[in-house]
Amino acid sequence: MSLAHYLPIIYGIGIPFLGTVLGAACVFFMKGELRPKVRRGMMAFAAGVMVAASVWSLLLPSIESSAEYGKLAFMPPVAGFWAGILLLFLIDKITPHLHLGSSDPEGPRVKMKRTTMLALAVTIHNIPEGMAIGVVFAGWLAGAGAVAGASVEGAANAVAGGISLASAVAVSVGMALQNFPEGAIISLPLRAEGETRLKAFGLGFVSAVAEAGAAVVTVLLASFLIPAMPYLLSLAAGAMIYVVVEELLPDANEGIHFDGVTLLFALGFSLMMVLDTAL
Numbered sequence: 001m002s003l004a005h006y007l008p009i010i011y012g013i014g015i016p017f018l019g020t021v022l023g024a025a026c027v028f029f030m031k032g033e034l035r036p037k038v039r040r041g042m043m044a045f046a047a048g049v050m051v052a053a054s055v056w057s058l059l060l061p062s063i064e065s066s067a068e069y070g071k072l073a074f075m076p077p078v079a080g081f082w083a084g085i086l087l088l089f090l091i092d093k094i095t096p097h098l099h100l101g102s103s104d105p106e107g108p109r110v111k112m113k114r115t116t117m118l119a120l121a122v123t124i125h126n127i128p129e130g131m132a133i134g135v136v137f138a139g140w141l142a143g144a145g146a147v148a149g150a151s152v153e154g155a156a157n158a159v160a161g162g163i164s165l166a167s168a169v170a171v172s173v174g175m176a177l178q179n180f181p182e183g184a185i186i187s188l189p190l191r192a193e194g195e196t197r198l199k200a201f202g203l204g205f206v207s208a209v210a211e212a213g214a215a216v217v218t219v220l221l222a223s224f225l226i227p228a229m230p231y232l233l234s235l236a237a238g239a240m241i242y243v244v245v246e247e248l249l250p251d252a253n254e255g256i257h258f259d260g261v262t263l264l265f266a267l268g269f270s271l272m273m274v275l276d277t278a279l
Contacts, residue, residue: 008165009137009219012172016133017212019176020126023183024204033192034184036255042181043252044261047244048268049178050129056276057136057171058237061163066230076230083231084238088128092246097121099247122186122207125247128239129175130214135236136171137215138222139163139229170275175211178268183207 066073096107098117183204190200
């Protein structure tokens with residue numbers, strides 16, 4: 001395949017990367033921290049996008065590409081989903097990290113700078129998103145390879161039926177939409193805590209690099225594991241659902257009851273659903 005064939009993957013990874021960077025850059029133009037309701041609403045919106053992407057862009061293609069297993073077609077999606085949950089659970093337990101707005105570090109107790117622990121928390125959060133982007137583009141690439149007569153025809157054809165380029169782009173655009181507020185959520189509170197604008201932006205940039213790196217690694221690995229694509233798709237879904245339930249929704253519901261959390265979650269979910277089904 002020519003270099004031009006891989007350009008969609010470069011764009012697909014670059015669009016969410018740019019979304020996070022632009023969101024983090026808000027620290028150069030805005031003063032003070034986001035109001036609690038705004039921050040919680042952004043968290044809820046991001047959670048809605050991630051849940052919808054997990055269902056329409058990852059779990060459903062995983063189920064479709066497992067049809068050859070007959071009555072056991074549920075096995076790859078379920079096994080991959082739990083693998084993703086347990087992978088993030090393990091990473092969460094073995095990595096020292098600190099969430100924004102919290103003074104109690106999680107994971108092993110180590111002497112580490114606050115900014116370093118915040119960066120690690122952001123990295124954990126962005127790994128699943130990068131995995132999701134990487135695996136859908138790897139699935140599309142596998143299908144394109146089958147059409148071109150690649151040697152992985154049988155396995156790739158199963159994947160091609162569920163993941164088109166438009167579907168992969170929908171995931172990329174959806175992640176970019178929720179990455180913009182995430183970038184602002186990372187950088188603005190750090191600025192409010194006394195960090196310089198450049199350092200606050202730097203942590204947001206680190207989160208963008210973490211997500212893009214996870215996407216690149218996933219594309220490379222998935223390209224060699226095409227027969228396992230149903231497992232990889234659902235693994236990425238499980239990892240994202242873990243982040244939603246473990247981090248985003250608790251943060252969004254923290255404090256005084258706010259109905260906007262539910263509405264913005266629904267907005268994010270429906271927007272991602274429209275993107276995926278329309279494309």
